[in-house]
Amino acid sequence: MRKFKTFFLLLCALLLCTLCSCSQSINLSDRAVVKMIYLSKVKEAYQAVIVIYSCEPNADTTKAEGIAELYEGIGVTIDAALDDATTKQNRKPFYAQNELLLIGADLAKQNITPVLEYFSREEALRPNMAIFIVDESEQAVAKVEENADDMVKSLEYLLTSKTEQINYTTRVYECDIAQGTFNGILPVVTLEKETAKAKISGLTLYNKGVLSGAIAKDFTPLAMVLNGKARKIHMSEQLPEDVFVDCDVENISLRYTVDKNMKLQVKVCGDVENLVLNQPLQNTTTDSEKKAVEELKQIMQKDAAEIVKFVYDENGLDGFSYLWWIRCYSLEKSKEMERLGKLYTSDNIQVLFNLNFGL
Amino acid sequence: MRTDKISVKQVAFITYIAMIVEVFIKPSQAVSSLSAKSMVVFAILDAVFTLLICLPVVKLLDKWQTTTSCALELFAAAILLLAAVDSIIQTEGYYRFVSDKKMPAVLLIAIVLAIVAYGATQGIEAVARASLVVLVIFCCTFFLLIAANISQFKITNLQFEFTGRENWAKALFGSLSFPPEIIIFLVAQRVAKGEKAKAFSKTILTLLGTYIVLAVSTEMVLGSFASLQSQPAHTLARIGSLSVFTRLDAVHVSVWLLLAIFKITTNVAVALTLIKPYVPPKYKDKLIYGLIAALSVLCFGCYMCHITNMKTLLRCATVIFVLSIYVIKKVRANKDAKV
Numbered sequence: 001m002r003k004f005k006t007f008f009l010l011l012c013a014l015l016l017c018t019l020c021s022c023s024q025s026i027n028l029s030d031r032a033v034v035k036m037i038y039l040s041k042v043k044e045a046y047q048a049v050i051v052i053y054s055c056e057p058n059a060d061t062t063k064a065e066g067i068a069e070l071y072e073g074i075g076v077t078i079d080a081a082l083d084d085a086t087t088k089q090n091r092k093p094f095y096a097q098n099e100l101l102l103i104g105a106d107l108a109k110q111n112i113t114p115v116l117e118y119f120s121r122e123e124a125l126r127p128n129m130a131i132f133i134v135d136e137s138e139q140a141v142a143k144v145e146e147n148a149d150d151m152v153k154s155l156e157y158l159l160t161s162k163t164e165q166i167n168y169t170t171r172v173y174e175c176d177i178a179q180g181t182f183n184g185i186l187p188v189v190t191l192e193k194e195t196a197k198a199k200i201s202g203l204t205l206y207n208k209g210v211l212s213g214a215i216a217k218d219f220t221p222l223a224m225v226l227n228g229k230a231r232k233i234h235m236s237e238q239l240p241e242d243v244f245v246d247c248d249v250e251n252i253s254l255r256y257t258v259d260k261n262m263k264l265q266v267k268v269c270g271d272v273e274n275l276v277l278n279q280p281l282q283n284t285t286t287d288s289e290k291k292a293v294e295e296l297k298q299i300m301q302k303d304a305a306e307i308v309k310f311v312y313d314e315n316g317l318d319g320f321s322y323l324w325w326i327r328c329y330s331l332e333k334s335k336e337m338e339r340l341g342k343l344y345t346s347d348n349i350q351v352l353f354n355l356n357f358g359l
Numbered sequence: 360m361r362t363d364k365i366s367v368k369q370v371a372f373i374t375y376i377a378m379i380v381e382v383f384i385k386p387s388q389a390v391s392s393l394s395a396k397s398m399v400v401f402a403i404l405d406a407v408f409t410l411l412i413c414l415p416v417v418k419l420l421d422k423w424q425t426t427t428s429c430a431l432e433l434f435a436a437a438i439l440l441l442a443a444v445d446s447i448i449q450t451e452g453y454y455r456f457v458s459d460k461k462m463p464a465v466l467l468i469a470i471v472l473a474i475v476a477y478g479a480t481q482g483i484e485a486v487a488r489a490s491l492v493v494l495v496i497f498c499c500t501f502f503l504l505i506a507a508n509i510s511q512f513k514i515t516n517l518q519f520e521f522t523g524r525e526n527w528a529k530a531l532f533g534s535l536s537f538p539p540e541i542i543i544f545l546v547a548q549r550v551a552k553g554e555k556a557k558a559f560s561k562t563i564l565t566l567l568g569t570y571i572v573l574a575v576s577t578e579m580v581l582g583s584f585a586s587l588q589s590q591p592a593h594t595l596a597r598i599g600s601l602s603v604f605t606r607l608d609a610v611h612v613s614v615w616l617l618l619a620i621f622k623i624t625t626n627v628a629v630a631l632t633l634i635k636p637y638v639p640p641k642y643k644d645k646l647i648y649g650l651i652a653a654l655s656v657l658c659f660g661c662y663m664c665h666i667t668n669m670k671t672l673l674r675c676a677t678v679i680f681v682l683s684i685y686v687i688k689k690v691r692a693n694k695d696a697k698v
Contacts, residue, residue, distance in 0.1 A: 012473065096606075120587050122456075126606075127584070128598045173598060178583030321515035331519050 029054070032091035035068070035152050037125075038134070038144065039078065039115065040104025047104070048073045048081035049141055051148050052089065068148040072141065078118045095125045100132070100155050101172070102189070104140055108133045113182045113209035116175045130159050130169040132189045133204050143191040150196035155189070158198060165232035166224050168200050181209040185227070185311070185319045188214070205310060207317040213310050222300065223307050225268060226351065227320050228254055237299050239281070245292045247275040249355065258329035262337060264322055265350045268304070272296075272357040286358070293357045304351035314344045322349055367553030369487035370544055371562045372494050377540035377622040378562075379497065380446065380615070382570050394518035395578035399571050406567040409537055410560060413545075416681050417559045419688045420549060429637060431683055435542045436633040438676045440650065442539040443626040444657045445669045447471055450619040452667060456590065457612050468658050471620060476651045478624035479631055483547055486621075486628050493621050500614040504592070505572065507599025507607055508580045516582035517575070539673045540622070542680060543629050627654070 038049040052069045073084025086093045101119060103112070119125060132155065134140045144151050159169055168187045176183055183206060190201040203215040203223055215223050224230040232250045239245055252270040259265065272293050281288040311319030326348065327334045337343040393401075450471060451464050478486060544562065548555045577591045580598065585591045596611035627650060638646050661667070 016470075120584065122588055122590065122594070126597065127594055171598075173581055173584045173594070176583050178586050321513075324515040324517075327519050 026092055030091050031094045032086070032089055034093055034095050034098045036100040036102065036144075036155065037082070037098060037129075038102040038104065038140065039081070039107060040134075040140070041107045041110065042074065045074050045076055046078050046081040046107075047141075048075070048078065048085045049144070050082070050085045050093070051144065051152055052091075052093070054091065068152060070141075070145050070148055078115065098125055099129055099159060100152065101125075101129045102132050102134050102140070102155075103186075104134050105136050108186075108204065109211055111181075111209040112186075112206060112211075113177055113180070116172065116177050116182050119172050120175070120177060127173040128171045130171055131175070131186055132158075132198075133186050135188050135190050135201055139193075140191060143193050146193065147196035151191060151198060154197040158189070158200065166221060166230040168220075168224065168229070182206050183208065183317060183319075185215075185223075187220075205317060205319055207313075207315050212313075212315065212317060215307060215310060219303060219307055222303055223311070225249075225252055226254075226266065226304060226307060226311075235296060235300070237296060239292060239295045239299075241281060243281055243292070244278040245275065245296055246277075247293075247296070248273045256325040258326055262326055262329065262333055263348050263350060264325050265352060266322070267352050267354055268300075269354045270356070272355050275357070289357065293355055297353045297355050300353050301351060304353075305346075308349045308351060309346045312344065312346050312349055314341075316344055318344070365484055365487050365547065365551045367548060367551040367555055367558045369490055370547040370551045370555075371558040372490035373483075373487055373547065373625050374540055374544040374559075375562050375565060376490055376493055376497065376618060377543055377625050378538050378566050379569060380618045380622045381538065382566065382573060394520065395574045396518060396520070398574045402567055402570050402574070406563050409541070410563055412537075412678075413541055413559065413563075413681055414556055416545065416685050416688075417548065417556050419685065420545060420555075428687060431680065431687070432633045433637065434676075434683075435546060435680055436630040438539050438673060438680060439542055439626040439630040439633075440654065441657070441669060441676075442673050443475075443623045443630075444654060444661060445673065446619055446623050446626070447654070447658050448661050448667055450616065450623075451662070453590070453619075454612075454616065457593065457608065464662055465659075468655070468662070471623065472651050472655055472658070474620055475624045475627050475654075476647055478620075479627040479650075480647050481628075483550075483625075483628050483632060486625050487547075489621070493617060496614060497618060500610055501569070503601065503607065504596055504599060504611065505576055507601040507604075508576060508595055511598060512576070512579040513582065514579065516579050518578065518583075537674045537677045537681075539677045540626075541677055543625055545681070545684070546629050546633060627651075 032052040032054060034050050035053050036051040038051075040047045049070060049072045052071060054067055054069060069089070071085045071088045073081045073086070073088065075081035075084050103115065107115065116131075119129060120127070170184065170186050174184075186204050186206065187200055188202040188204055189198045191198050200220060201217045202220055204211060205213040205215070221230060221233040225233055231252050232248060233252070234246075234248050236244070236246045249270040250273050252268060255267040255269065257265045257267070275289050275292065277288055277292055281291045308320075308322075311317060312322055323334070323343070326343070334343060342348075447468055451467050454467055455461055455464070478489075544559055548559075573592060577585050577595060580595060581588070581591060585594075588594045593608060593611060596608040597606055599607045601607070627647075631647060631650060634650075635643055635646060642649075661669075
């Protein structure tokens with residue numbers, strides 16, 4: 001009986017070898033590790049470009065490196081375009097490492113909701129892929145093709161960059177498409193051919209899936225502050241007295257308060273560091289710096305008010321989730337305001353800056 | 360069964376693990392359009408309702424320390440075995456959902472049943488002893504899952520309104536109300552020492568706490584995106600990153616499988632205990648083979664007929680079982696008083 005039990009257990013152990021991880025495993029060299037997807041529109045069809053890293057077997061592990069390759073596909077649907085791109089090479093695509101989704105300018109100008117819906121499906125790719133809008137379509141593929149490896153590394157640096165303390169990324173799961181249309185903000189990148197680098201060049205605003213506006217590059221860091229995604233920004237401004245001020249605003253935090261009239265006050269607090277003036281504003285250096293900070297505050301407040309006008313408008317766009325704080329104060333009153341058409345107006349939002357200097 | 364060695368704490372552990380499997384895989388149980396606020400309110404209502412009905416029964420059973428009746432015990436065993444079948448089908452579905460290479464259902468069910476057969480023959484004592492290890496592993500994974508997602512928490516993702524009105528009824532009878540695993544506690548506590556009512560309350564309240572943490576965390580990270588996911592907790596594991604680990608789904612899947620197998624083993628072990636006294640002595644040793652054969656037939660039957668969810672049926676059966684114990688015990692108490 002004991003021998004039979006041992007034999008039975010051994011047989012069971014052998015049967016485990018028939019499990020998929022043993023019988024149907026795929027070698028790493030047979031995998032095409034997708035590192036980036038670029039999606040755009042060519043006439044009515046989707047154009048998909050995938051950047052694949054193939055691992056070449058190497059006896060010396062220190063010399064084993066991934067080689068970036070580009071494959072392009074066209075299809076009526078996103079699925080078909082991606083399939084077309086992957087069938088141009090003979091390895092099995094592996095999407096689990098992919099964190100980059102680039103959307104071409106042509107596609108970005110159209111209703112973007114179907115694209116986000118596609119990538120939101122559970123059986124699709126990673127839900128935490130970062131989405132970037134590329135500010136051009138025609139040259140984008142050529143630019144990536146020329147130096148794909150550096151371009152991917154540069155885009156990945158944007159995801160992990162901690163030095164600027166600004167988080168520009170919008171992940172797939174952060175896109176609000178539950179109501180059937182996308183409302184929100186996506187970052188725009190410029191792909192620089194000479195340096196093979198990707199740089200943030202603005203923000204695009206989507207309302208009901210359609211491109212409704214853009215925030216220019218100069219305003220982008222401040223917009224990220226108001227979006228709660230920046231802890232530190234660099235400011236370089238010209239004051240009314242033709243004096244140039246250059247400084248860092250660090251330890252940024254936001255405080256939200258709603259008053260009885262349902263007006264939201266967003267207080268941006270931060271410490272001014274490394275302040276440099278090209279010429280004095282007052283007799284003493286301290287007075288000059290204090291005045292510069294005060295004037296800088298006024299400029300930032302004015303710029304912030306302009307940004308708020310873009311991201312919180314009468315069409316129901318609420319890019320920085322300001323409505324949440326208003327509803328938090330009184331859900332009934334906010335519903336009443338919405339019914340009267342008084343809710344979505346930038347007059348309900350006031351941004352104030354509290355900049356500490358020399359403390 | 361070496362009954363004298365089980366503590367009430369161990370009984371609470373095995374009950375908690377058996378109940379948490381469902382919560383861990385999907386907090387909303389197919390009611391994904393509900394906001395966390397609705398889910399929490401319904402979960403609290405469910406927990407209170409469950410405690411109100413079950414606590415008197417737990418106290419009654421504690422007092423008497425006797426079995427209920429043959430029919431009821433076999434009824435309880437049937438509920439537990441059906442719950443085991445439901446869990447096996449769910450485990451197979453979940454495993455298929457997370458796998459790149461789909462393993463044949465027959466193979467997975469056969470492997471799960473082989474492990475369950477081995478575990479169940481060891482008896483409740485062995486299962487109860489293993490519960491602490493499983494619980495520690497689960498707690499570590501749970502905290503890891505939350506810690507890995509803390510940086511993604513956004514308070515503005517929380518919804519104020521009671522959304523998904525059309526799913527309220529489903530939610531009220533679907534989250535924490537009368538899971539069949541209550542029977543595990545009611546049966547196993549008969550042979551355990553300690554404050555049973557207190558242990559039962561703590562089990563339900565801890566389960567409620569876990570549910571609330573998971574539901575709120577899911578909404579704070581995923582916001583409205585959660586409503587598009589059939590497995591939000593799995594999505595949290597895919598998103599979460601801790602240090603160099605940029606995804607934790609493999610950990611989530613393996614721990615969930617461990618919990619699911621442990622739960623099925625507990626169900627079968629308790630069912631075995633319930634049925635054994637009514638089986639002729641010469642067949643007692645072979646009873647487990649009979650149960651596993653029955654489970655195999657039921658699993659493949661359900662799989663072939665695409666029966667993937669028996670929860671409502673099982674919850675109703677559990678309510679009937681609990682109320683029946685209460686009625687029988689009350690009637691017996693009245694008779695004893697007259698005598």
